Structure formats: structure tokens, C-alpha cells
Amino acid sequence: MNVALAILWKDLVSEWRSRDRVMAMLVFSILVAVVFYFALPMLRPEELSALAPGLLWTAYLFSALLGLNRSFALELENDALAGLALAPGNRGWIFLGKAAANWVLISIVQILTAGVFALFYGIDLVPALPGLATVVGLGTVGICAAGTLLAPMAVRTGFREVLLPVLLLPALFPILAGAVEGSGAAVAGRPIPFAALQLLLVTDGIYLIVAFLGFDYVLDE
Amino acid sequence: MSARLLSLQAVDKRYASVTALSGIELELGAGQGLAILGPNGAGKSTLLRIMAGLAHPTGGKVQFAEGAPQRSRVGYLGHATLLYPELTARENLVFAGRLYGVEDPGARADQLLADEGLSGVANRRARGFSRGMAQRLSIARARVHAPELLLLDEPFTGLDEPSAQRLSLRLEGLAHEGHALVLATHEIDRAARLAQTALVLVEGMVKRRVNAEEMSEPFLRTAYAEALEASP
Numbered sequence: 001m002n003v004a005l006a007i008l009w010k011d012l013v014s015e016w017r018s019r020d021r022v023m024a025m026l027v028f029s030i031l032v033a034v035v036f037y038f039a040l041p042m043l044r045p046e047e048l049s050a051l052a053p054g055l056l057w058t059a060y061l062f063s064a065l066l067g068l069n070r071s072f073a074l075e076l077e078n079d080a081l082a083g084l085a086l087a088p089g090n091r092g093w094i095f096l097g098k099a100a101a102n103w104v105l106i107s108i109v110q111i112l113t114a115g116v117f118a119l120f121y122g123i124d125l126v127p128a129l130p131g132l133a134t135v136v137g138l139g140t141v142g143i144c145a146a147g148t149l150l151a152p153m154a155v156r157t158g159f160r161e162v163l164l165p166v167l168l169l170p171a172l173f174p175i176l177a178g179a180v181e182g183s184g185a186a187v188a189g190r191p192i193p194f195a196a197l198q199l200l201l202v203t204d205g206i207y208l209i210v211a212f213l214g215f216d217y218v219l220d221e
Numbered sequence: 222m223s224a225r226l227l228s229l230q231a232v233d234k235r236y237a238s239v240t241a242l243s244g245i246e247l248e249l250g251a252g253q254g255l256a257i258l259g260p261n262g263a264g265k266s267t268l269l270r271i272m273a274g275l276a277h278p279t280g281g282k283v284q285f286a287e288g289a290p291q292r293s294r295v296g297y298l299g300h301a302t303l304l305y306p307e308l309t310a311r312e313n314l315v316f317a318g319r320l321y322g323v324e325d326p327g328a329r330a331d332q333l334l335a336d337e338g339l340s341g342v343a344n345r346r347a348r349g350f351s352r353g354m355a356q357r358l359s360i361a362r363a364r365v366h367a368p369e370l371l372l373l374d375e376p377f378t379g380l381d382e383p384s385a386q387r388l389s390l391r392l393e394g395l396a397h398e399g400h401a402l403v404l405a406t407h408e409i410d411r412a413a414r415l416a417q418t419a420l421v422l423v424e425g426m427v428k429r430r431v432n433a434e435e436m437s438e439p440f441l442r443t444a445y446a447e448a449l450e451a452s453p
Contacts, residue, residue, distance in 0.1 A: 017346070
């Protein structure tokens, strides 16, 4: 557990000082919002409300891909990833620390992105906040679990920008399905369907267990 | 020979169709120094990464003497520094100490910074360090958990002569303190000073061994040249 906390601290301090990962994700998310704004100019407010969860999750997913890739690209600088791999004990704790740091940083970007979407599309997200926060938080756990498992493999290849999306996006389909359904219900003021929460919880659990146990092999050469 | 710390038996390493190491046999005693010499691409770094537990051999066995697990007994300094540029020197060492479960990582970091003459820059970010300072901090990082064995992969690369000289003296000091050292290098003079035995690797195979009785700079230089000449 101490190893996980040490890595969480290290990633957050490094990001606080450089701010490059959060800035890159945030700028990308805002650009996605702007692109959709111009791509869908004639929509009525009720159509926008219906589309908003899907648009929001599109921005969330692609900015998370950017952040996850960057998270391990930074570990390659000075071969710091080898430094992590050398640490004794269960490497699952390394996964947990990296995943927790990714979750915190991606969540910050998601909160700011939601604000930008609300502003651009004139949607009042305040009444939906508790439900939306639950669904987004759970969905992001799954994204970070799968992404933190796959990113170290992807960044050590010559196709790092391409490989992570190709590996990760198919794994995120169940998360996307549950998250969009749950977010749609929250934005529309309906209770979040139990099936959506169940899908998110089960997928999160599976990805967390697989990644915790599998990270040992991921860090091996 | 001192008590055996590490032995490699018939170690092979292949990457797809490329053989990086073939049939490596070696033994290392506690507190002993071993130099691994060889041209670029000979397999020196791969051998060190296998000893460190960063890579697994495709065949053969790596055995440490009974005791703590492999990764906690080894300090590794590779081509890169393993440092985080946005963390200060002290934070880098405290972080490494926490990874290894060091009891008081702050006190250990302060002690290592003093050992390496870096106390004055303890709170400076590693990004601003010269190559020589970063190398000293890397050595401190490799020693944070007081390992029995230090694996040093081309530690003099990129250093100017005064920095290389200072590093060489520092490594001699560590050897005298009882650390076993494995040093992969091209620099025969420094290898002869730091190690009691040596082996010459060419194309992943041991072409020549130099034992403690034979070890001297002229002998090592000749042995190295002969091993290269004998290879196709």
C-alpha cells in the first residue's frame, strides 16, 4: 500500500510542477466541445440534452487516452519505468498507485470539461451533478484500470500513439455503454438505471483485479 | 573466494530470432568486483538487466544466495538515471526509499546526499542537474536500500574526465565498503581498478575470462584485444 501511495504522491507532485498532462487533456477536451458545437449547429435544446452524454463521453474517452499515454511516456524519460520495475514486492501496488494518479488527474479534466460543455450547449448540469459524478467516477475507474494496464505495453513500442487506442477502446465498450446510459438518465433528471451501475461496477471490478494481478508481467521485458 | 552471492548457469536470452546472450556462466562472491567488457551490442546491458531482475533469461538459471528476494538485493544504475526530473534530489531519494520500504526514507536520503556531496542541492529539481550530478544522484538512488550488489551499466558514459575520475573514486570507496560491483564498461583502466575479475563478451558469448591472479590493466587490455581478434 505504501508503494501505491508513494507513486500517487510522486505523480501528483510531478504534474503539479509541470502541468503538462492536465493542460494537454483539457485543451483537447475543449477542442472536442468546440468541434461538436460547429458540427451540430442546428440542434434544438432537447436534442442537445439527449446527445450531451454521448458527446461528453467522447471528449472524456479521447482526452483520457491522451493522458494515459502521457502518464507512461513520462516514466520512459530517464528509464524511470525500470526504476519502478526494480522495486521489490507485488507490482500490483505500482499499478494501483499509477491508476489512482490517473484517476485524480483525469477527473479534474472531466469536471472542467463538463463545465465547458454546459456553457457551450446551455445545459444546466447542476441538478444532475450527484448522479453524473457517480457515473463518471465509476466509468473513470474502469478507464484508468484498463488504461494503466495497457499503456506501459503500448508506450514501449514504436506505435505508442496508435497502439493504446487500438488496444484500449474495445476494452472500454462496456464502460462506455453503462456510462452513457447512466449519464443520460442523470442529465434527463431520471434515476440512474441499476443495470448501468451494475455494468460499471462489474467491469471496474474485473479490470481492477486483472490489472492488479497482471501488472507483474506488463513490467517485465 | 568470498561467500557466493550470485551465480548464472547456462543463461540464454533471445529476442525473436536474435540471440542476445548464449550460455553465460558466472559466479560472483559477496563484496567482489566483476567487470564485463565487450564492444557495443555484445550483450553487456542485457546481462546486467537479467542480473537485476528486469529481464528474464530465455534459458538457464540466475541464482542468488539464500536471503531476501533478488530485486531487494540489487542496486541498478543503467544508461539512464532512473530519476524524475520534476522531483528534487531529496524527493527522488525519498520516493525510491518508499518503493523499497526503507524505514526512515527521509533520514536515508539525507545521509546519501551527504555521501555523494549533494546536500547543497538537495532541494533542487533533478531536471537542472548536470550529467555528473545526475549520475551521483543515481548512484545514491541505487544505494537507497543498502543493496549487497551494485550493477553499473556504462557509468562513465557522458561524463567529463574530472567527473569520471570522481565517480571512479566513489565506486572504489563503495567496493572497499563491501559492496559487490558488476561493472559493464569499455574503459579498461577503470575496470582493472574496480574489479578483481573480468569477462569479455562478444556477440552474446563469453570469449575470455580474467581471474583475480591475472587482473591488471595491461593483462586485461591484451585479453580484451585477443578476444576481439579471435571473434569473426
